[in-house]
Each structure stands twice: as C-alpha cells, then as structure tokens.
Amino acid sequence: MKRSDLTEKILDIKREKEWSWSYIAGEIGGCSDILIVSALLGHMKLTKSQAAVAGKLFGLSKTEIAMLNEVPVRGAGVPMPPTDPLIYRLYELVMINGPALKVLIEEEFGDGIMSAIDFDLELARVASPKGDRVKIGMCGKFLPFKYTAASEQHRERHLEEA
Amino acid sequence: MKRSDLTEKILDIKREKEWSWSYIAGEIGGCSDILIVSALLGHMKLTKSQAAVAGKLFGLSKTEIAMLNEVPVRGAGVPMPPTDPLIYRLYELVMINGPALKVLIEEEFGDGIMSAIDFDLELARVASPKGDRVKIGMCGKFLPFKYTAASEQHRERHLEEA
Amino acid sequence: MKRSDLTEKILDIKREKEWSWSYIAGEIGGCSDILIVSALLGHMKLTKSQAAVAGKLFGLSKTEIAMLNEVPVRGAGVPMPPTDPLIYRLYELVMINGPALKVLIEEEFGDGIMSAIDFDLELARVASPKGDRVKIGMCGKFLPFKYTAASEQHRERHLEEA
Amino acid sequence: MKRSDLTEKILDIKREKEWSWSYIAGEIGGCSDILIVSALLGHMKLTKSQAAVAGKLFGLSKTEIAMLNEVPVRGAGVPMPPTDPLIYRLYELVMINGPALKVLIEEEFGDGIMSAIDFDLELARVASPKGDRVKIGMCGKFLPFKYTAASEQHRERHLEEA
Amino acid sequence: MKRSDLTEKILDIKREKEWSWSYIAGEIGGCSDILIVSALLGHMKLTKSQAAVAGKLFGLSKTEIAMLNEVPVRGAGVPMPPTDPLIYRLYELVMINGPALKVLIEEEFGDGIMSAIDFDLELARVASPKGDRVKIGMCGKFLPFKYTAASEQHRERHLEEA
Amino acid sequence: MKRSDLTEKILDIKREKEWSWSYIAGEIGGCSDILIVSALLGHMKLTKSQAAVAGKLFGLSKTEIAMLNEVPVRGAGVPMPPTDPLIYRLYELVMINGPALKVLIEEEFGDGIMSAIDFDLELARVASPKGDRVKIGMCGKFLPFKYTAASEQHRERHLEEA
C-alpha cells in the first residue's frame, strides 16, 4: 500500500460520511488543524495516539494506522510549479518576494535562514468590509549559518590513520 | 539597458556607499520596505515620485529613473526551485503545506483563492529566549471563483454576425 | 477514487448514452456550459444541487456526487506545453502576445493584472463567408497591485513580544 | 545585432522621450496597436513602410529598420511558464479551461482548431461599478483537420523510380 | 476507459490475428493509411462509418467505437524528445533544418506558416541501387499571419459599457 | 569568436546590403539553397571553395572563413520545443504523426530508420486556387538495424589478454 492510496481511501470516507476537515481535525485533536490535515493528505505524520483515533474514526486497519504514524515522503505528488491557482499564488509570492525577503532577513538577523522545521503556520480569516481576507502567518526560528572555526577542523590538513 | 543591469548598478552603489536597505527604504519612503527593496531588485515598480527620490539618491539617469517607474517582468532571473537556502525554505513550505492550506481555505471561504495582488506582506522579528524567530505575515483578499450564470452567456450557442 | 477516474467514468457513460456536451450542460444547468464541462473534466466544481442533478443523470454514487462538489486540483493532468494542437494554439497566443498585452494593460490600467478568478469566459461561433471563426471572449476584473503604505507596516522594524 | 538588443534600444528611447505605447502605435499606424507593440518587442514584424516610420521616430539605422521588417523568432526569450503574474494568469486560463474549450469547439465545429495565424486579438476596457474589467477578444478562423482521401495517396503503397 | 487502453487492446488483437497495418487500413478505408493508423494509435479520429467498420473488424463495444470517433488528445504519451531512433531522426531534422526552412518559406511566401491542419502527409518507398529510400512528403496550406487593420479595432482605445 | 557571433554578423550584412537568401545562395552555389542557408545560420558547413566565395561576398576574415568550413555544433541555440510557430508546426507534425510513420515504415522496410544524414530535403511552392501550399520533401536512405551474428562476437564470452 502506498501513502497516496491511503489518502484516497480517507478522502472517500470523508465524502461518504460528509465530514468537514474541521470536524475531523477536532476529533483527532492534539495539534493544529493544518498539521492534522497535512498528515491525512500524506505530508506530515500523526502521533501514535492521534493515529489510533484517526484509525477508529475512519475504520482503518492496523497497517494503515501504522502508516499514518510514519514520516511520509513529504511533497510527494505535489506538482511544482503548482497547477492549482490557490497553491500557485503562494508559489508566485515566493518567487517574486523571495529576493527582497532574503536581503531584509539577512540585514536584520545576519547570515542564516528561517527554519521550515522549527516553524509555526497559522491560518486565519480577517473580516473586512471590502471583502474578507485570508491571513497566513509563518513563524520560524532564525537559524544562523554556522561558520566552523579553523581550530575545530585542524584534522583537515593532516592525514588520518586508516 | 536591461532591468537586471540597473539592479547590478544600484547594488554596486549601495556597496560603495555602505548603505543598509533600511536606510535606503527610509530615504525613498512612501510604501513598505519590502516593496521598495523588491522594486530595486527588479520585481516591483516605484511611483514616479519615489523613483525621482531614488534617482537622486543613487545618481541615476533619466532613463534609469523611468525604468524604476515601469512594471518589470516580475520573477525574471529568480531560479525555481530556488538554489538559495533562505528562499528554498519558503518554496518548501508551499510544496508541503500547500495541499492542506488549499482544502482548509476552501472549507472556510468556499471556492476561490487568496489574492497575490491585493495582498500585504509583513516581516517581523519575534524575540524568544530559545532564539529569535522570523515572522512573515501574508494577508490577501479572498477572491471567489466567478461562476458565470448561463443567462449571461446566452450568446454562446448561437451564431453572431461577423 | 481519484478525480481522473470519475472523469473517465463520466466520459464512458456519455459515449454509451450518445449524449452531447450541449445536452449534458443543458440538463445540469445553473451556470455556463464551459464551467459545467470543466467541472465534469475535473477542473471546476459543481454546486451541491448541480452535482445532485449530474449524479442522477450519470447514475453516480453518493461519494462520486460529493467529489463533483469538491474543488479539484485544477490543471491536474493537463500537459504543458499542450501536446494537442487545439490547446497548443491558445498556449502559443499567450507566449507570443503576452508581452504586448502586459505593457498595454499596464499603460491603460496601471500596475496590476486581469483576474483569472473574477473572470468570465465566452465561446461563440462567428459566421463568415471565408470560413466560420471561433471567438473566445475573456473578461476579468482588473486587480491593481496593492502597495502597502509604510504606516501600515510599522511593526516591521520593531520587535514583537513572543 | 540581435533582435533583443534592438528591443532594448527602442525601450531606452521610449523612456528617454517619455512616450506612451499609445503614442508610438499612433505614430506608426497601419495596423492594430497590439501588433505594433508586439513587433517592437520582437514578436511580430512591421511592414516596410511601418518600419521606415518607426526608424524615423526612433532614429534607427538602415540595418535596424531592416530588422524590424523581418519575421522574428517569435516567442524568443519569453519564459514559460511565465514568471510575470499578468502573463501567468493567461497561461493558467489556458491550462484550466483548455480541455473544456477543446471538447466544446470540437462539438460545435468538428475536428480542427482555432487558427492562431488567421487571428484577431482585441483588448478593451469595460467599465463596471465594482471595478473596471479587462476584456480580451480572440477570434480565429476555424481550420478543419484535413483527412486526405485514400485515392489522393495511391502512390504510397507503390515504388517510385528514383 | 482511456484512449491508451483502447490502443493497447487494438494492438493485441492485431497481434492475435496476425494482421498487417496495410490490411487493417485497407479494410477500414475512406482516407489515407497514415490517418487510419494514427487514429488507431490514438492521435486522429475515425469518421462514424470508419469507426463502425473498425468496431466490427476488432469486435469492439459501442463505447469503444464511440471513442474511435472522438478527437483524442493528440500527442498524448509520445515522449519528446523521442527516445525511439526512427522518430528521433524526424525530430532532429526539424531542429537542424527548422531555422533555414523558416527564412526560406518567409522569403518565398511572406510572414506565415505551413498549416499542420490543412495538411497532407505521404509516405513512399523510392527504389535505389544504393539502397532504397524512405520518402516523406509534407504539403500544407500556407497561412499568412493576419495583421488586423487599426480600423477594425477602433473599440480598443475606448471604454465599452458593461 | 563563437559561431553564433558569425551568424549575427552575416545577418547584419545581409540587412545592410538588402540581399535575399535566394541571391546569397545563388552567389555561393554548389549545393542546395537549404544547405547554404543552414550553413550561414550555423547548422551546416560550407566546402572550402564555398566558404571562400562566401568570405568574399560578406567581406569576412580568414578565421571567419575557416569557421564556415567547420562542422558546427548542429542545433545549438534552437529552442525545443520551438517557440516560433512556423518551426513548431513541424515539431507538432513529428509528435503527432511519428508513431504512425514508425509502424508503417517498419512494416514496409523492416527494422530500421530513415537516415537523417544520407538525406535530401526539398522545399517547393505548390500553386492552388484555394491558396498556395508549402511542400517539403524529405527523402532519406533506409538504414536497417544491424543484428550482429553470434559468431562475430565470439570473443565476448571469453577473456582477452591485457
């Protein structure tokens, strides 16, 4: 069984039961909705206890429950550039604003990156008279590039014994 | 002259003058730092008055100032997937979280997208004892897909006169 | 079940029943033919009531009807560049006329885009003694790029409390 | 000299002179604005007399004028998929609506294509209280696929003399 | 059922029956062998009556016969660049001779293309003492690029009423 | 100097002198127009004597004349898939008709290919009341795949002495 087959099965049950993602995430609980949905779509894992709850909810086999608890091959099957307009807009924002974000983050924090691992993602609806807005909050730990001191690598220029 | 040549020229002057982006954006003013930096890097435009200020600051010719006031070919010269780790992490976040964001936004808002045009982008530093965090706020108007009613398109099935 | 499997099933029934797209779209109704056909081909959604009608027409299961009411991964499975000559010609028109349309729209409207979401698409036959012509009308709302004022982003340069 | 160098030169003069595309197209005249702008951007040709007028307007050399009268390598240097949002939206419309347009055109006209050569392109502004709209009209001759009769190709199965 | 499945089925029957393409095309008749074989391989359509004959010959179902009468997604599943040497040689000829053919056709005919739709394709064997030769004749209508006159597009610069 | 620089130089002189390709090919002579034009565009070579004539005609240096006599890196700089409509149509013809041509050539000739090296290419105008047609004749030697007999390769299974 492939992870994508399990995803299809879960989606079929969701359709059959007429459940919303909100309901499903509420039932499983334990972490943010985005993470739970990502796990069910095959890009994150559930904890053992979450997977057990999900297994009961969807009527999954032992093997399928174990699979939900495994780290998947993240990003598998997501076409890049994205063909879907909703996802493409995010891709476009990275392409167009990436260079400016790079130099501004580096100016403020120094050489490094915003972690995509020690990272929080929030999704919110912002009411507005001109039309509600989608708000996506990304917040990751700044990781400075490590510049190994020469003294730490003194072995580099000398021979090691095999 | 290509826009990328102008970008190189501006970057060389910035190096020569030892200016920070923060200083440059402060001098030009009129809109967010990210937009000003994006414009100087060739992915946004400056208004006429901003371009005039930038032209004075960098000692640009009339043609170069006019170019800063033009809408560039956004995204030109940005490798995708990004090779630079800072920008790649944002790309990865889209690839991995895109599918979950899609279904959650659609469940909350209906069929549509977060606009990448009527859109605000914020960058902030969040202090934390475990290491400061980079916060990127994205907020775009939700645009519902328009489902043209059949009545509006009644001409479709009939012949028009040339 | 994947959306592409449902599309294949619908196409097989259409062949078996010898229905035209025009007949099918007329039966389902409620919006433009192009949107209905796009939905049945897996690139748009039907409303709940449209999906119910389509389900009755094609003899679909509850799960399949629910799927027709879901927003699909638009563009999935469409090869780009298109291999099919009819679709390729449209692609070619974008490639060759895109740069001119860009500068003319920007000169007329300012910095922004024609929305592909708040958008109408019409197809018509134009009779002509030299051979009938295909007419495709595209009409989308002009969306101006939002240039966030510096004042709105005052938080950017200061630290937030975690 | 490459066509792209000539394009850069023309754009620099346009900036220097502060001319609009509308002014330039009006001066050159003789065909639609879109075609004239496309030619100056390197994707169409100007007629000899148009090229002469353009040459006078921009102060071009004999060789440069001759180049404007040549059919260029259309589409050269246009990134596909387009990185620029304005052009990308058109690309996206082809990707998502292409399959539905294909089957509807074939149902109405039979097997064939909308010509991208015997083709008119119009651009218009449509005023609307909710925000003006961009209207792009495409109209191309329908070309039926030619199904050569077996009798016309009788030579195929027999040897020819060298 | 996908068109490629039908193609596989037809090929299996051809193998089982030990039929040549020549025999099959002769049985179906009505147009050139190349077109009939292309249709059976999934890149052209058969007329209703041809499809009926083919259906009888191969023992196809009503749905399968209807599929043969549909315009397929031409070019689907053909790897480009071609991996097969026979097809690659044709690709190479286009790549290497394309630029010269372009300028010579344009010099002789003006700005335009050889239609790939109103087009005849012939295949012949040419006997030669040094080894027989394959002769491929391509003959398509010259289509001149249409340069819409400015007068036809007068609406372009003015507002339309919504 | 790169071959593409020489091509640009030759094209500039052609523009300056207002020569047609037909005139140039007639002056150089010695082989088909298509080959001469291909050589000047950087995809074929000229013989020493042809190169000498071309050198005189265009006023080239000794090094440039020698370059025209060299076999170039054929196909260099030709975008594939072609962006130019005239060349793309040929590419499309290969993609769509390639599979049928393959099986028909193999049925007629056996396993092998039409040579793209021992190959003639002709271009002609075919007058027609419905609009003149472009005729491209391709004729290449059939090369049968060589199936080396087992006896010829007896060394394969045994060791050779170094």
Next chain:
Amino acid sequence: MKRSDLTEKILDIKREKEWSWSYIAGEIGGCSDILIVSALLGHMKLTKSQAAVAGKLFGLSKTEIAMLNEVPVRGAGVPMPPTDPLIYRLYELVMINGPALKVLIEEEFGDGIMSAIDFDLELARVASPKGDRVKIGMCGKFLPFKYTAASEQHRERHLEEA
C-alpha cells in the same frame, strides 16, 4: 498488454527458473547476446524464429510471441540522465568525451556521423593483475552528410502544378 508488462513477466520467469542471461541467450541464439537481452528488456526485436524459441522457453502466448517480434519503442522507460551508476558512467563518458570525439572523427572522416544503426556492440572482460577491466567495443559505419547538389533540387525555386 504493454511491452513493459511482457518484460516484467519474462524477468519473473527468469527468477523462478534461476536462469542466467547467458543461458537464455544461448538457448535463443541467432545473434549477439546483447541484442537478445536488449530485445527481452524491450529495446530490440527478435526475429520470428528467435521469438518462437523464446516463446517456447518462457511459455508465452501467441500474442506475446508476436510482440517480441515487433520493433518496440526503443528507449521507453529508461530515465535520462540515468539514475543507475553503471549506466550513468556511460552517459558521463558521452557528455565529457563527446566534443573531442566529434572533432577528431570529423577531422579523420569528414562531415558525418558514426551510425548507431549499422553498428556493432561488443562486451568483453579483460584480465588484469590490477583488477579486471570491462571492455566495450563500438563500431559503426561512417555516414557522410549528404550535400544535395543544386542541380538535383532545381524544382525548389519554381512552382509546381497542384
């Protein structure tokens, strides 16, 4: 049935029977081992009599035997660049030595290529005290590019009658 399915079937029987390729090629006989193995892997054909022997050996159906006698779509399913190190090394050798081989072959033989069709391929083991070596011998007929004389193509500049 696809050729790749037949390949999988043959490989499964080979595993089941514990046959070596050497044994299989010896049983089928009639041409070089490399060609027989290539045919069983889907990149060459077997003759009718070879296919009959192979069919008996592997217990294949009439249709499967016929498929082995067909020219396959050579190269289908082989990833390029190759992911497998053994095949990648050959790819790398072409990439790195290709330019030198090109100029040396052209200097020795003139303008042309080494045929990949009229071609012998040998594989041998060369014993060596420092470790045995793999020897691959490639030997193909030199094919000179044909430069069609102008006289043969006199029709090119004149009109043909339709």
Next chain:
Amino acid sequence: MKRSDLTEKILDIKREKEWSWSYIAGEIGGCSDILIVSALLGHMKLTKSQAAVAGKLFGLSKTEIAMLNEVPVRGAGVPMPPTDPLIYRLYELVMINGPALKVLIEEEFGDGIMSAIDFDLELARVASPKGDRVKIGMCGKFLPFKYTAASEQHRERHLEEA
C-alpha cells in the same frame, strides 16, 4: 558587478600568483578552509575582517570587498545534476542512499532533519595501502519538526478584526 565576475577575477589572480587554496585560506584565516574557499567561489560570505584581508591579498576595490561580505545567492550557477564527475558522485550518493538515511535517522531521532545550516563539514585524507581515501564528515544539528499544539493556534478558527 556580479558575484560570478568577482569569482572569475579572484581565480585569475590566484593563477597569476600561483597560489594554492591552502595558502589563500591560511592567509585569510578565521574559519574552516572549506568555508573560505566556498566564499571565494561565491557560495558563502566572509566576515568583514576576513573580507578586508582577502581584499588586501587580492588587491580588491572597496565595492568588491563589500561584496565578499554579502550573503550570496548560494548555489547560483552550479548545474544540477552536476556535470562534473567529482561533484556528481556526491549527488549520486544522495540519490541512492537518501531513502535509507531518511528512515534510519527518523527511527533514531524522530521526525525531523539534519540541519544544513547549523552544520559542520570536514574533509580529510585517509592513508590506506590500497590507495588513499577521501573522507567527508558531515555533522548537523538534528532539528525536530515542530508540531504546534492546537491551543497555540486557537485564533485560527475565529475571525480577527481587521
């Protein structure tokens, strides 16, 4: 000036002066040789004081020294897959061993990654009678994926005020 131009300049001076990388890194000092060389090749930055030393060593301008102190667009201009055999072997090792490393790291550490930012890289020569060996040591901090608790994102399901 582009970073790649500065790299070319530094390499030319290195050739002129006949310096080894070891000498250059020793002169600049302050961190590992690999980092210094990477910076000079355009993929890392030097500190201000290192850049000053490098500037004196190579006789660079103020602008060039400032550029060495900037974070470059890492990875720019490195072809992937790598064409150079030395770098390709590393790429191949990732492709082939990546899946096993993934599951073993996840089994040992849990869900997360080895940081490529808080990361040490060592290069050493290991003497061996059968031929010396290259030893590359990679050591990065394990970063666990952060699973944001549902409580932290309570705002997600509610509206914010604009």
Next chain:
Amino acid sequence: MKRSDLTEKILDIKREKEWSWSYIAGEIGGCSDILIVSALLGHMKLTKSQAAVAGKLFGLSKTEIAMLNEVPVRGAGVPMPPTDPLIYRLYELVMINGPALKVLIEEEFGDGIMSAIDFDLELARVASPKGDRVKIGMCGKFLPFKYTAASEQHRERHLEEA
C-alpha cells in the same frame, strides 16, 4: 513484479509486525544497516544468504527472494531535486559545497574523484548539550583520472584491418 512492488510489500509487513529497521537489519546481518535498508528499499542488493534470511523473515516467494539478490536500477523513483526536507538538505549541501570540495580535493589528491562505489557510509548520533547532532561519514577511495599515454594508443592514427 516490479522492485517497487516488492518494496511496498516489505514495508506493509514491517508495519504489520511492528518491526524497527534496526531489528530487521539485525536479523539479516552480514553488512551495514544502511546497506540492508537500502536493499529493502530497492537501491542495493542482498547476498544470496542475506536474501534467504530476509525471505524467511518476511515470508517471501522464491521469485521475490531472487529479486532481492538482483542489482536493482538504483535511484529509481527517487525524485530529484528531492521533495522531502530530510533528503533535500543533503542535496543542498552538495549543490552549495560541491564546488569548494572539488577544488580542495583536487589540490590535495590531484585530478580524480572520491569513488561512490568503493565507498563507506556511516551514520551516528553525536550527543550535545545544545541538541544532539546527526553525523554522516563518507569515505571513498580516491580514483585518479587515467591519462592514457600516447604510446598505448598508437593504433589510433592508423587504419585497422576489418
């Protein structure tokens, strides 16, 4: 049966049995854990005796055991660039550090490569108060490029007898 099907089967049994990779590798034994896991994931082979043990452990058929003993098409099905963050980080390290490693290895060892075949790979956990670290040790034999002496290739300039 394809290798990837066998991999899926083994993974399903692992889930069912709740075995760790560490347990599985310990049971099979005979070589490093990384190699055993790579083999079970389809990128390495097991020896006959290892495959026999694995076959008993997983309850595999004779054909499946034989397949584990075959050299697979290494790298098959691994997306490159990797979509999974853990594997991508290794890819990024090659892209960014590759050029520096190349020149430093060549300066130390001369022209050649680190073998990816005569190669050891180690994975270790390094405890650290700031967070444990992943250590990957790569150690491959240095292979000098062989520069064949002219005398060894004297046959090159002379004709061989066929």
Next chain:
Amino acid sequence: MKRSDLTEKILDIKREKEWSWSYIAGEIGGCSDILIVSALLGHMKLTKSQAAVAGKLFGLSKTEIAMLNEVPVRGAGVPMPPTDPLIYRLYELVMINGPALKVLIEEEFGDGIMSAIDFDLELARVASPKGDRVKIGMCGKFLPFKYTAASEQHRERHLEEA
C-alpha cells in the same frame, strides 16, 4: 576569464594557423590525442609541461597556461540531450543499450560498474569495402560495490561523545 573563453581563443588561433587537431596533439604530446583535444576544449587538464608547450604553441599568457593545467568543470556547456547528431548517436546508444549492458556486466562481474575514471578511450578507423567504420574502444576498470561489513560500522548504533 572563463575556461570557455580560453577555448574560443584557442579555436580562433587554430583557424588562423590552419592547424589540424592531429598536428596540435602531436606538438603537445605526452598522452592520447583524445585527452589533449578534450583538455583544449575544456573537459580535461594538461600537465604542467604539456600546458607550457601548449602555451608556447598558441602564444598564451601565464594565466591562460595555468588554466589549462587546472581541472575544469567537466561537461560544462555540453547540451544534454546532445543537439549535434554525431554526439547524439552516442547518447542514443547509451539509452538503448544501457539496460542490456547493465545486466550482462553484472552477470559477468558481479555488482559494480565500469569506471569512467580509470578508463581508456580509443578511436580508430576500420577500413571496409562497404564503407569505412568508426571504432570506439572503451575500457575501464571494473569497480565492485563495497558492502561495508557490520563490524566496521559498530559505532553507528552507539552515541559518540561530542
């Protein structure tokens, strides 16, 4: 200066002096012609003494001579798939025969590869009454994949001290 600029310079001098590759390789001497030509084309290095001779022959500067003695970025600038027919035929041979060579080499030698580093390449002309043949001899050391014993990697499962 880039290596490709030096290559262009050398080629220009070769044209000016009317030297053959054979003459140049004979003058430089010291290793096989293919290696010398590859070095001059930018894919191999010359030894110091060879580079000195080449420098004298071509009148190169000290920096240029040093560059010839550097290991280049092999394969840089060689389009893959090759556009040139002569090089493409070699690529095609790898694509089509690669799978058979793989299994036959593995059956004969075990798991491993033919080295592309410890490797000899020969080029010869084979006279034949039916037309001379090009013979390319490849001979590389067989390198067996190293299967590290479990005992050598005992550290893997235990923690190291930082």
